[in-house]
Amino acid sequence: MFASAPSAPTIGLILGAWLVLAVRLNGFHATAFDRRFNIGLGTVAAAATIRIPVMQAALAASTGWGIPEGLLCQFGAAAAANFGAAAALRMWQTATYRGLSVTLTYGLASASTVGAMIGAAATDPGDPRAIDDQTGWAQFGYWACIVPMNYWMAIAGLSVCLREGRRLTDRRERVLHLMVAVLIGTAAIGIGIMFAGSLLRATDHPNSLTSSVDSTGFTIQLLSFVGVGAVPVLAALPSRIGLDTWSRRRKQLLPLWTELTNACPEVVHHTVGSPGGSRYLLHRTVIEIRDCALILARYGRTSHGAITIAIARAAPAGPDRDALHVAVRLADACAARAGGDQPAGTGTITLPATSNLRDEADELAAIAQQWSVANALLAAPGAKPESAV
Incomplete structure (x- = not known):
């Protein structure tokens, strides 16, 4: 996502992310958990938008800085992965009433993104392929700077969901926590396979499985955020329109x-x-x-x-x-x-x-x-x- 023009479902997913964010900003911002989730969803939606080739060309033309479109694409992915993970970490920390300060959490996300961009900039500038398909250790360094924040987030999120799920007695609440845990686990598995694929490409051992996951991994992350964010919106919809x-x-x-x-x-x-x-x-x-x-x-x-x-x-x-x-x-x-x-x-x-x-x-x-x-x-x-x- 997106070495070429994105598909219609992907465009629909991005538009859906902005729509869910707009609804949540209007009616789901009362708690710290909701506000932090909205930050994460906005970050991922913005990064996904930047990865659209048309948006990359427009940004490159409007800034006049001569930034390669491919580099903008990789920045979008790195920023979404690291800052989205940071926002999710803040959510889990809200649920557990403990955690790192906001400065330290987003500072680590910034440092990870800078490290990823150093790896992206070190790749072959003449290679027309997306970083998901490139070989060499520079692209491995790019992914190595994305994995830690995301696995930290996944471990914290799964811990909260499983602990709260065991404590709750309402069946619907338990199912909701289970759904979130499944989405987190799916995203974590996807990132793990993407990281394994980058290692295989660095050692000249690519395979079709890692290539297919690499091309859809970011979409999975966006889908996870949109799915979790849409659940309370859909649950509250009957009440908002007077049908409950x-x-x-x-x-x-x-x-x-x-x-x-x-x-x-x-x-x-x-x-x-x-x-x-x-x-x-x-x-x-x-x-x-x-x-x-x-x-x-x-x-x-x-x-x-x-x-x-x-x-x-x-x-x-x-x-x-x-x-x-x-x-x-x-x-x-x-x-x-x-x-x-x-x-x-x-x-x-x-x-x-x-x-x-x-x-x-x-x-x-x-x-x-x-x-x-x-x-x-x-x-x-x-x-x-x-x-x-």
Whole structure:
């Protein structure tokens, strides 16, 4: 990657890396782990872009320094390998709460990259082949300056993934850690074969296996970063577009929440900054509906026989009738408060009590479903409740 024009899948992978990075910079930067991963992904994506022949020609022409395009290609590979490994090391150090300082970590990456470029510059400038195909000890020195940082990163990453995977009890979290461990192991094996291939070429013993791995090794590294970075993005996507369970449940409550908070605007909590996840938003919506019910209970009135009979006719006995009865009392109290009526007493409007958020949202959704029926019943002649609680 890329001695010649890159293939369409490779171009797609590079574009995908930039897309994942853009999404992560917008919504995945709250923790040190996320920020360090974004640095690593950006480094690898930039280095992959530099290795495209068209980009190399553009950079060489724009700088006017006369830097050979092949050297720019090797710089992209070395920088991606070493600085990507440094960023990954910082991530693993975040997980273990220990490690080298940022200056020392990136200083070692810089020194390794400089050493690799010395090896690249020492290769035959007249050789049209990429360094992946060249022979001699100079190209071996290039790879020797890339391997240490990457194996340090791989060992640290595998240690963290395996240790955390054994500790976790959630199956999905354990599978995620296993996936990351597999990606790290795959990248480490690829780099090892690339290093072995450089040794074979230095001793004039190249073979088809090492040549094929050399040509795809950098792609494997980029794919590893994109794959790991895309997992949390894809996991959060349903919540971001409102298709997860909590978002769907909240949508069912929003019409009821809107009616109640219009009558009791003081209960609405105006969040400063990030509003939180979909589960938090549903929890807050449920709390605000309950707060409205506490306020509106003072405006509640006793239902007379006509409205009671209308409720019995509108809904069969059971949960639907119970929900409609609560909806009628809430709707009547909303109208009373919005119309400027004074509190009629210290009554209560009892909302269903449950043991978890999912069941509570379902109970309130049943009331929301009866809201239009409740308003229709209250609008009927002679249906208005008449006495204070």
